[in-house]
Amino acid sequence: MVANSKTLGVSIECPPEKVYEFISDPENLPKWATAFCKSVTKSDGEWIVETPDGPMKIRFVERNKFGALDHYVSPMPGQEILNPMRVIPNGSGSEVIFTLFQLPGMSDDKYLEDAGLVERDLRTLKNVLEGDFNNS
Template sequence: MKTTLLVMVAAGLVMGCAAAGSKIDHAGPETAGRGETEMETILSSRTLSVTIRCDPGKVYEFVTNPENLPKWAQGLGGSVRKQGPDWMVDTPQGPMKIRFADRNSFGVMDHYVTTPSGDEVHVPMRILANGSGSEVIFTLFRLPDMSDEKYAEDMWLVERDLRALKDLLEK
């Protein structure tokens, strides 16, 4: 089965993941339920979206093709390559592995980024039909120990990449 590229391996998240060097499921404790002996982790998040005047199927096919990533995710540089069963991207922090959700008919384009330190970060991304066009939705988690400034920068980078995707697909 062909692996799916979750197109929004946006530079901001990849850079933030590398800088934070932590797994999403091992963030600092923020909440605990009654009677629980271990702390649950809940990260703050921001869901970013862009409306694209393009058929959802076409957007999905474009985004899930890893070779298209350098065309719209500027912060990742120009290098995406297949290495065995994995896709690798070269970043200023070093090479990062990307593992994608299986192809599906639900518009799920999630992916997992493995940072140079070996931590794996889940990156949720979806495409929804919006009339005759599409809505691309990207959730950016605030990683543990991430400063307000770094989180704001990551949001700006993701928004920039979403605008680039829109511009490219609406041509």
Template sequence: MIHPSTTISMQIAREPAAVYAFVSTLENFPLWATTFCKSIRKEQDNWVMETSLGPVSIRLAPQNSLGVLDHYVTPPSGETLYVPLRVVANGSGSEVLFTLFRLPGVSDEAYAADAALVRQDLNSLKELLER
């Protein structure tokens, strides 16, 4: 099944390498992804975020020079969710692109609320990196 999706973007006045380095450091997630990530810790070889849903494991795509920060999130339900996230050059700065999939059973209202939370987090990332 192909899911409907929305790609939410945010322009950041920082070079892509700096944005990528900051976002790829999972310890930084609680600083900018505040609507979802309350804290993060490493347990053996896994990263675990504390969220309003409870503990959620997260893993990022391997380090790369293409700006790919796709991540895989596994909530307590056990179903792993794929979250595409990219940093691309945009002139002298960066464009951060987050693709939000609408999964089966998600209402219009819930999907719009999720998109608003993503925008809020990307705006937090922008404010933090442009200081």
């Protein structure tokens, strides 16, 4: 069975290399992923994100030249949820895209709510990076 999915994006007036470096550092999550991340710590080599639903492990794919920032969150032991994410060049700036899947058992209302939270976080990312870039 194929899950419902929605790809959300934002254009950012900031070079893709800078956007990639910022997003790929888990310590920056509380600065832009505010709907998802209250804080982040590293414990025993793993990143733990404090979320509104409790602590979750997060791991990004290895750094790469393709702009892939796919990451997995583990809300409970034995469960990993893939969050595909990319940074691609867009003129002198960047396009950040994030694909959200409707998880099994997730209501349509919860899925739409999550999409709204991702959109909010992407807008925050844009504001943070454009503010930093324009002030540097």
